[in-house]
Each structure stands twice: as C-alpha cells, then as structure tokens.
Amino acid sequence: MAEYLRVFPRYGLTRRQIERTDRLRRAGDWAAACVEAGIAVECTLAGLDAGLRARVEADLPFFAPDLLRWHAIRMRHHSRLNYTSHELRDRGDELTLPVWVRADGAQAVGIGVRSVPPYRSRLHIAGPGEFSAAAGLDETPEYWDVRHAPALITRCGGRDPHAAHVYALLAAGRTAEAWTAAGFDVDLDTHHEPHPTRERLFRANLTWNLGDFTPALPVLAATVRAYARRHGVAAVWLTAERAEPVRLVVDRLDAERPRLRGEWYGSGWLHAVPRLPVMLQDRPPDYIDLLAGRATAADLHPLVAAALVPDEPATGPRALHLPEPAEVPCGDEIHHVGATLQVPHPAEWIERELALHALGGPVPGGCAGVVFRWRAGRRGLPEPLEGFREELRERIRYGEADTLAALRDEGLAL
Numbered sequence: 250m251a252e253y254l255r256v257f258p259r260y261g262l263t264r265r266q267i268e269r270t271d272r273l274r275r276a277g278d279w280a281a282a283c284v285e286a287g288i289a290v291e292c293t294l295a296g297l298d299a300g301l302r303a304r305v306e307a308d309l310p311f312f313a314p315d316l317l318r319w320h321a322i323r324m325r326h327h328s329r330l331n332y333t334s335h336e337l338r339d340r341g342d343e344l345t346l347p348v349w350v351r352a353d354g355a356q357a358v359g360i361g362v363r364s365v366p367p368y369r370s371r372l373h374i375a376g377p378g379e380f381s382a383a384a385g386l387d388e389t390p391e392y393w394d395v396r397h398a399p400a401l402i403t404r405c406g407g408r409d410p411h412a413a414h415v416y417a418l419l420a421a422g423r424t425a426e427a428w429t430a431a432g433f434d435v436d437l438d439t440h441h442e443p444h445p446t447r448e449r450l451f452r453a454n455l456t457w458n459l460g461d462f463t464p465a466l467p468v469l470a471a472t473v474r475a476y477a478r479r480h481g482v483a484a485v486w487l488t489a490e491r492a493e494p495v496r497l498v499v500d501r502l503d504a505e506r507p508r509l510r511g512e513w514y515g516s517g518w519l520h521a522v523p524r525l526p527v528m529l530q531d532r533p534p535d536y537i538d539l540l541a542g543r544a545t546a547a548d549l550h551p552l553v554a555a556a557l558v559p560d561e562p563a564t565g566p567r568a569l570h571l572p573e574p575a576e577v578p579c580g581d582e583i584h585h586v587g588a589t590l591q592v593p594h595p596a597e598w599i600e601r602e603l604a605l606h607a608l609g610g611p612v613p614g615g616c617a618g619v620v621f622r623w624r625a626g627r628r629g630l631p632e633p634l635e636g637f638r639e640e641l642r643e644r645i646r647y648g649e650a651d652t653l654a655a656l657r658d659e660g661l662a663l
C-alpha cells in the first residue's frame with residue numbers, strides 16, 4: 250500500500266498519561282515516567298559501557314518517553330521501517346528502534362515495539378543483530394527529547410514556501426520536477442541495458458519506487474550531505490517501498506548538486522554504499538497525515554502539534570467523549586438513547602423485554618433493543634453509538650490507561 254495512503258494508528262496515549270509522564274520526568278524519575286507512558290524498563294545503566302552510559306545519563310533529564318512511544322506506535326506501521334526488521338535476528342514481532350547507539354555500533358539502548366495493539370514496548374539494551382541502524386532514532390532526537398522536539402518541523406522542511414512548493418509537486422505526481430526543485434540532478438534515463446526487457450524492468454521499478462515514497466524532500470539534499478560528511482561517504486542508497494530489484498541511489502555528494510539515480514540491487518558497487526537511515530529520509534507519519542488532511546493539531550501529541558502546527562492550540566491528543574444520544578424508533582414514537590443507556594421507560598419494562606428474549610422470544614426492538622445490543626456487545630446499534638463503541642474498543646485495545654475511567658465519570662453504562 251502506498252505510504253501516503255497508509256493509516257497510522259493515533260490511539261494509545263491519552264493527554265492525562267502525557268501530563269503525568271511529563272511531571273515524573275521533571276521530578277527526575279525517568280523509569281517511572283517510562284512506565285506511565287506504557288514502556289516497560291528492562292535495562293539498567295550499569296549494563297552499559299562508560300561512554301554510552303555518560304551520553305544516556307546526560308540526555309535522561311530531557312528524555313520524554315511519552316513522545317518516543319507516540320512516534321514509535323506510528324513507526325511500527327511504517328512499511329520501510331518494518332522491512333529493516335527482516336535484517337535482524339528473529340525477534341518475534343518486536344522491532345527495536347535504537348535511541349542511543351555506542352560509537353562502534355555494537356550496542357544500543359532502544360525501544361522494542363511489538364507490531365499489534367497494545368504495541369507492547371520495552372526499553373532495553375540491544376546487541377549486534379538485534380537492532381538496525383536504518384531504524385535509528387539516535388540521529389533524530391526530535392522524536393524523543395524535549396529540547397529537540399520543536400525541530401520536528403525542520404525535519405519536514407520547515408514552513409517556508411519552497412518546502413510547500415516541493416510537497417505540492419510531489420502530491421501532483423510531478424516527481425522529477427519535485428526532486429529537481431529540491432536541489433537534485435535527476436538521472437533516470439542514462440542507465441542502459443543491452444536487453445530491452447531488462448531495460449523496461451529497470452525503468453518500471455525506478456518509477457514505482459519514486460512514486461511510492463514519502464521523503465522529507467525539501468531538506469533531503471542537506472540531510473544526505475550532512476550524513477555523508479559525518480560518515481565519510483560519497484553516496485547513499487534510499488529505502489523505498491519496494492526494496493528490489495532496483496534501488497534509489499544518491500551520489501555525487503561532493504558535487505554542487507547531488508544526483509538521484511537507480512542501481513540494480515545486486516550490483517557490487519552498491520554493497521559498499523551505506524543506507525540513509527529511514528528516520529533521516531522520511532517525513533514523520535504525523536506530517537504525512539497533516540499534508541493529507543487526515544489530522545489536525547487537536548489529534549496530535551502536544552509537542553508534535555506545537556512543532557508542526559504552531560498557530561493552533563496544542564490540545565491533543567483528542568479524548569473520546571460520550572456521543573450525542575441516537576434517535577431510536579420505539580413503538581409509535583422516536584426516543585433518544587445515548588451511551589448512558591438512560592431510556593424513557595420504567596426499568597421493569599426494559600427488564601421484561603430482555604427477559605422475554607432470554608426465554609426464547611425475538612430480539613427486542615426500540616429502546617429495549619438498544620439496551621440489549623449494548624449489554625450483549627451485539628452489532629446493529631444506531632449511529633453514533635456503534636461508531637463510539639468501536640472507537641472505545643480500539644482505544645482500550647491500544648492500551649489507553651484512563652479513557653474508560655474518564656468515560657465512566659461521564660456516565661458511560663457498561
């Protein structure tokens with residue numbers, strides 16, 4: 250599925266959880282803050298070598314586990330990150346996103362995230378083969394550090410008209426123009442194959458990869474150059490939706506304009522070229538949703554909203570409230586029934602209707618039918634009750650800690 254069409258889950262952390270986590274962090278209790286944010290702590294700093302431990306300790310006062318988990322749940326649905334997990338030793342369905350990585354790359358402290366709700370997460374020490382540098386958060390502290398959280402917009406290209414222009418070209422399918430506008434020489438035509446079939450295969454793959462791709466394109470040239478300088482390389486390959494048989498390569502990183510081109514997956518040249526970490530390459534899932542109109546500031550973690558949509562109040566993530574009562578045809582009248590199950594009938598009448606059904610009678614209609622379907626978890630409730638019940642079920646499944654209690658305070662009947 251194309252990344253821009255992918256629906257990223259937006260449940261799993263409530264505003265209250267975020268606020269409590271923040272208080273614990275400010276009080277210096279990072280382990281309790283992790284637990285509050287839904288992250289089990291399965292490591293001690295004593296298990297780390299001195300260099301890595303010093304870095305972790307320096308960052309801990311600013312480490313926001315709620316922000317990390319917010320992003321981690323979405324990244325779990327990011328196909329390009331998931332395909333990095335194929336390179337790892339069998340870890341069941343857990344993918345570890347390394348947050349702090351030792352200088353030699355042999356050890357990391359990272360968040361392991363399961364692939365299905367409630368996205369069970371744990372902070373742990375990972376050894377070689379247990380994490381992928383391509384899923385690394387160590388170079389993107391805006392995903393987990395309160396000092397860097399405002400820079401999330403910089404990762405997307407900022408708020409300037411040029412970035413908007415590049416994204417508009419991408420959205421319009423004018424891919425080559427977008428890359429050119431973003432400062433790349435686009436070289437999709439000079440690769441020649443002796444056999445026409447192979448030539449067509451090469452071009453078709455290149456086109457698919459480019460069309461199904463969500464890079465943070467306005468800043469990608471600068472990102473790639475900075476990465477190449479840090480790591481002493483002159484080319485990188487990019488992670489597209491389809492990994493094979495043709496990969497997207499950016500080279501000529503020491504020239505005025507870097508060059509985008511394709512390369513056969515099996516080519517010997519490619520083996521010596523590193524992959525640009527996906528976290529550096531792509532726009533954050535929340536930005537994909539914002540561009541697509543699937544999210545507003547009120548849907549987002551407050552630090553994410555403040556970074557990406559600073560003109561709107563950061564009131565999110567949106568809480569679930571009881572819906573308006575639904576219209577229910579009941580006998581000759583229309584009654585209104587909500588999730589409090591208050592109905593304009595004596596309790597004895599409702600009990601009588603339910604008892605008749607329990608004794609072999611038909612499913613009751615009207616208000617009694619709503620009460621029956623609600624209590625029995627049966628489908629067929631009128632909207633908006635059906636939608637509300639489905640969303641509540643999802644939120645509980647995703648591990649929201651206090652949504653049910655807050656709704657009970659509002660009068661939810663269960």
Ligand SMILES: [Zn+2]
Binds near residue numbers: 593
């Ligand atoms: Zn009624």
